[in-house]
Amino acid sequence: MKEILKKIPKIELHCHLDGSIRPETMYELLLKEGEKLEVKDIKEFEKLVSVREECDSLKEYLKKFSYPLKVVQRGENIERITYELLEDLSKQNVKYVEIRFAPFLSMEKGLSFDEVVSSVLKGMDRAKEEFNILSNAILICMRYDSGENSLKVVEYGEKYLGKGVVAVDLAGNEHDFPPEIHKEAFQLAYEKGYNITIHAGETGIVENIPKSVELLHAKRIGHGIAAIKDPKVMELLKEKNIFLEMCPISNLQTKSVDSIEDYPIRTYLEEGIGVTINTDNTTVSNTTLDKEYEFLMDNLGFSIEDIIKLIDNSVEAAFLPQSEKEYLRKIIKEELSIYKL
Numbered sequence: 001m002k003e004i005l006k007k008i009p010k011i012e013l014h015c016h017l018d019g020s021i022r023p024e025t026m027y028e029l030l031l032k033e034g035e036k037l038e039v040k041d042i043k044e045f046e047k048l049v050s051v052r053e054e055c056d057s058l059k060e061y062l063k064k065f066s067y068p069l070k071v072v073q074r075g076e077n078i079e080r081i082t083y084e085l086l087e088d089l090s091k092q093n094v095k096y097v098e099i100r101f102a103p104f105l106s107m108e109k110g111l112s113f114d115e116v117v118s119s120v121l122k123g124m125d126r127a128k129e130e131f132n133i134l135s136n137a138i139l140i141c142m143r144y145d146s147g148e149n150s151l152k153v154v155e156y157g158e159k160y161l162g163k164g165v166v167a168v169d170l171a172g173n174e175h176d177f178p179p180e181i182h183k184e185a186f187q188l189a190y191e192k193g194y195n196i197t198i199h200a201g202e203t204g205i206v207e208n209i210p211k212s213v214e215l216l217h218a219k220r221i222g223h224g225i226a227a228i229k230d231p232k233v234m235e236l237l238k239e240k241n242i243f244l245e246m247c248p249i250s251n252l253q254t255k256s257v258d259s260i261e262d263y264p265i266r267t268y269l270e271e272g273i274g275v276t277i278n279t280d281n282t283t284v285s286n287t288t289l290d291k292e293y294e295f296l297m298d299n300l301g302f303s304i305e306d307i308i309k310l311i312d313n314s315v316e317a318a319f320l321p322q323s324e325k326e327y328l329r330k331i332i333k334e335e336l337s338i339y340k341l
């Protein structure tokens with residue numbers, strides 16, 4: 001790993017809590033629940049919960065979430081994994097994070113919506129005190145869920161708006177569930193003042209990008225790889241200043257692109273589209289922000305100056321008031337100056 005990447009201050013905007021649980025913690029919690037695991041040690045378990053070369057689609061990738069799902073059913077676990085994720089990120093000099101999670105996925109064994117959300121917020125508060133890392137939460141509606149459940153996420157989440165929750169998202173299997181199923185929920189979210197980001201164009205369906213912007217009011221798009229297929233869609237992103245939350249390693253694993261040479265990031269940047277770089281799922285994708293940036297440097301010829309520009313895009317795209325963005329810019333600039341960057 002390039003030392004400079006470890007040192008520079010970073011921002012993470014697209015990180016799923018359930019996909020980013022420390023494997024050791026997940027293993028411990030599963031055994032505590034009496035789960036029978038067909039692995040002999042943590043090394044084998046790590047392989048079980050992260051994708052390898054064999055992954056051939058997003059659907060395949062999403063199968064890895066069956067283990068995390070079992071451990072996010074208790075408030076104390078949720079608080080702990082949030083806190084630990086932030087601890088890990090702070091060690092990588094990440095200054096600000098937006099953590100996303102689907103409250104309904106944690107309500108399968110009796111937790112209430114409020115218990116789930118407040119557990120995440122407690123973990124975030126504790127991490128802020130101990131590691132001085134800033135964070136906010138994004139509530140996820142799942143694509144396969146009914147529009148009614150998505151409405152509930154928006155309604156129940158309203159009281160946390162500005163108190164740790166900043167946005168709503170739509171995630172899950174994009175192939176079978178188009179954005180319009182959730183139109184009403186995102187209309188309500190828009191009216192209530194949520195920021196909106198939508199996973200769209202992750203695995204080829206380019207129409208989902210304009211649908212997410214025009215029908216669901218997305219200000220940011222998760223992935224957006226398929227935009228490259230249609231100049232009109234690229235123009236829309238540029239014109240409306242919609243930032244893309246790209247996650248290169250995850251995108252290769254889900255076969256959003258066939259090879260790194262086809263990764264459209266350079267074209268997007270040349271066209272003036274706002275790109276940010278993120279991990280998606282640190283455990284499932286076996287990645288870190290440092291690895292993502294190193295990947296761009298090693299494979300696509302990005303310089304450290306290019307990386308710093310991408311980090312500045314993340315500040316700009318963050319769901320934060322202007323004053324907090326300025327604060328982040330200031331502390332990032334100060335730290336970069338130590339390294340003459």
Ligand SMILES: O=c1[nH]cnc2c1ncn2[C@H]1C[C@H](O)[C@@H](CO)O1
Binds near residue numbers: 065100105173
């Ligand atoms: O990259 C992704 N695309 C679509 N859905 C995803 C991705 N990563 C995670 N998810 C799903 C699976 C998780 O259980 C859920 C909530 O984080 O979101």
Ligand SMILES: [Zn+2]
Binds near residue numbers: 014199280
């Ligand atoms: Zn995602």
